Amino acid sequence: MIELSEQQIIDELAQRLADAHATVEPGRVAAVVHEQYARFEGRPIRTSSRCSSNATPRRN
Numbered sequence: 001m002i003e004l005s006e007q008q009i010i011d012e013l014a015q016r017l018a019d020a021h022a023t024v025e026p027g028r029v030a031a032v033v034h035e036q037y038a039r040f041e042g043r044p045i046r047t048s049s050r051c052s053s054n055a056t057p058r059r060n
Contacts, residue, residue: 010037 004012014033018026 010034 010033011030014030015026017033018024018029021029
């Protein structure tokens, strides 16, 4: 499996959103994604319980 950088993941997200919202210029979609991504600079990372190796499995 090829590991993607965080920047590659954000760029792919911007492209998927641009594809899903064809009436919005792709450059504008990318700008909004990158602006919002920048808001989280220096903030702690949060992971879901599914990502934590110490998480207790959920019961349905």
